[in-house]
Amino acid sequence: MTATAFALRCRICEHVEEPGPARDCSRCDGPTDVAYDLRALAEVVSRERIAAGPQTLWRYRDLLPAEIGDGTSVAGWTPLVRAEQLSDALDIEVLVKVESSNPTGSYKDRMAALAGAAAVAMELETLCCTSTGNLGDAVAAEAAARGLEAIVLAPDGGIGLRRARALGAQVIAIDGGYDECRALERSLAALYRWGFVTGNLSPYAVEGAKTISFEIVEQLGWRMPDAVVCAVWSGALLAKIAQGLHELRAVGLIAEPPPRLYGAQATEAARLAAAYAEDRPLSQSPWVDVDSAFADLAIGAARASGGGLVAVGEERIAGYTELLAETTGIAVDDAGGVALGALVESVRSGRVRRGERVVLVVSGSIPEERADGIATIPADLGALLAELGAA
Numbered sequence: 244m245t246a247t248a249f250a251l252r253c254r255i256c257e258h259v260e261e262p263g264p265a266r267d268c269s270r271c272d273g274p275t276d277v278a279y280d281l282r283a284l285a286e287v288v289s290r291e292r293i294a295a296g297p298q299t300l301w302r303y304r305d306l307l308p309a310e311i312g313d314g315t316s317v318a319g320w321t322p323l324v325r326a327e328q329l330s331d332a333l334d335i336e337v338l339v340k341v342e343s344s345n346p347t348g349s350y351k352d353r354m355a356a357l358a359g360a361a362a363v364a365m366e367l368e369t370l371c372c373t374s375t376g377n378l379g380d381a382v383a384a385e386a387a388a389r390g391l392e393a394i395v396l397a398p399d400g401g402i403g404l405r406r407a408r409a410l411g412a413q414v415i416a417i418d419g420g421y422d423e424c425r426a427l428e429r430s431l432a433a434l435y436r437w438g439f440v441t442g443n444l445s446p447y448a449v450e451g452a453k454t455i456s457f458e459i460v461e462q463l464g465w466r467m468p469d470a471v472v473c474a475v476w477s478g479a480l481l482a483k484i485a486q487g488l489h490e491l492r493a494v495g496l497i498a499e500p501p502p503r504l505y506g507a508q509a510t511e512a513a514r515l516a517a518a519y520a521e522d523r524p525l526s527q528s529p530w531v532d533v534d535s536a537f538a539d540l541a542i543g544a545a546r547a548s549g550g551g552l553v554a555v556g557e558e559r560i561a562g563y564t565e566l567l568a569e570t571t572g573i574a575v576d577d578a579g580g581v582a583l584g585a586l587v588e589s590v591r592s593g594r595v596r597r598g599e600r601v602v603l604v605v606s607g608s609i610p611e612e613r614a615d616g617i618a619t620i621p622a623d624l625g626a627l628l629a630e631l632g633a634a
């Protein structure tokens with residue numbers, strides 16, 4: 244028996260409720276997070292117990308909201324490799340956390356693993372998400388491994404999601420944007436008892452991302468690095484890395500102070516970096532959207548750690564992505580270039596100092612071309628239900 248007892252706690256009113264398929268607080272509609280009894284977990288977890296676990300993220304199952312068997316998902320335990328040429332060039336120690344080594348090529352496999360576990364625990368037989376690539380592939384793989392159905396809505400005609408289709412997912416290209424797809428998801432949620440990875444399963448899915456920080460610390464021989472740099476969009480990845488580092492200390496697995504956390508964004512998309520620079524919560528910013536529930540947490544985590552949010556000029560990103568590929572042999576999408584750009588510019592500005600040990604988290608494979616073979620339907624519930632047939 245593992246001590247995985249957990250609950251959902253509202254981030255706004257702190258109401259605690261039984262875990263179930265729900266993203267929002269039943270009292271105030273605020274976002275909920277998985278909450279653990281860390282004091283009780285401290286009695287259970289140990290480095291030895293973790294080391295005896297599988298070489299997947301399920302080695303940390305005591306610190307995850309899973310009540311069911313592991314073994315299906317092979318996400319996690321990705322390599323942490325020393326980037327010799329970058330280390331020499333920058334006069335620091337650069338370690339790359341290679342999230343592109345996950346089964347479908349991104350850290351979204353970690354989120355899909357937790358969403359799949361939650362779906363099985365809650366007896367949901369279908370996983371649904373909106374995706375232009377990585378998340379759809381990850382959800383398709385997880386659903387295949389667990390014998391669940393996967394339905395992926397691809398916005399704006401979508402890119403191919405060829406891998407998702409090969410893994411058995413029903414991919415439906417929607418003639419509409421991301422927001423319209425999410426609106427369709429909410430309509431489907433009212434009709435079907437499905438698991439929505441960024442909807443009713445979101446509090447569980449995002450817990451997968453924190454295992455990146457567990458692995459970094461364990462792979463360093465239970466040491467903290469000086470800094471961690473990763474690209475951020477919604478802020479969930481950075482917020483969950485910060486949470487994971489906090490939990491490791493709270494359950495007594497490590498006592499060292501946590502690293503400085505740097506979130507990197509391209510200037511064109513730099514909602515977080517702009518809010519950070521202006522020192523105001525993102526919820527008061529003009530860029531706020533439905534998925535910004537983690538943005539304030541990410542900004543807070545970066546600031547509290549002594550790190551920050553770094554904007555990288557759009558025109559320099561392709562060069563950094565190439566530099567990463569050519570000096571490490573790790574070819575990832577432009578988010579990797581954004582992260583490396585933030586690191587290089589942080590070294591130049593003196594925020595990262597000579598000799599420091601810095602972990603660069605890179606994820607995501609090079610996107611495939613827009614594929615043929617799937618017809619696009621209007622962003623309309625009637626058309627979507629017709630396409631789903633008897634699903």
Ligand SMILES: [Zn+2]
Nearest residue numbers: 253256268271
């Ligand atoms: Zn609430």
